[in-house]
Amino acid sequence: MLNRGTKVKRTHKKAGVPVGEGFIGRIVNSLGEPIDGKGEIKADGYRPVEQPAPSIVDRQSVDTPLATGILSIDSMFPIGRGQRELIIGDRQTGKTSIALDTILNQKGKDVICIYNAIGPKSFKCRKACKYNLKKQVL
Structure with a gap:
């Protein structure tokens, strides 16, 4: 965490996050560090935060619906499985x-x-996070 007066130095490393199967079901901060009290996470790799998006041709098509369980959304705004969704x-x-x-x-x-x-x-x-843990979703 950076605070006023914290000394920093340049690493010449691009901003990125650790990735891997170990992150599934875990709660992490913006740097990929665990904040759920379940211990460290073994990362399979490190990915830069900014990278070119795959072209439309290279993407897998979204052809399977994903039901939210909320009737008003499912009937008016169908969401495809694998699709990113922004809620604003x-x-x-x-x-x-x-x-x-x-x-x-x-x-x-x-x-x-x-x-x-x-x-x-x-x-x-x-x-x-407490809600998800209580409902045993994680």
Whole structure:
């Protein structure tokens, strides 16, 4: 963590994160460090944060629906399995609830969900993590 007055030095290394199967079911910070109290995670590799996206031709087609379990979303905005989905909206409109309920509805299915919270306060992230742990989704 950087604080005012912290000394830093250049490493000439591109920003990236550790990756691998060991991260499935774990809660990590933006640097890929575990914050769930379950110990270290053995990474299979390291990937740069910024890299060119694969071309449309190289991508696997999205042809299988993914039911969120929320009727209003499933009927009006079908989501494809393997598709990234951004949930945006004003504060206090239920964005986190939609994401967590969708993840909960994938429990027991052969689906890997990745929840990425951008910008919320740490207490809100802890609340989301506790919810997932309580529901045994992780």
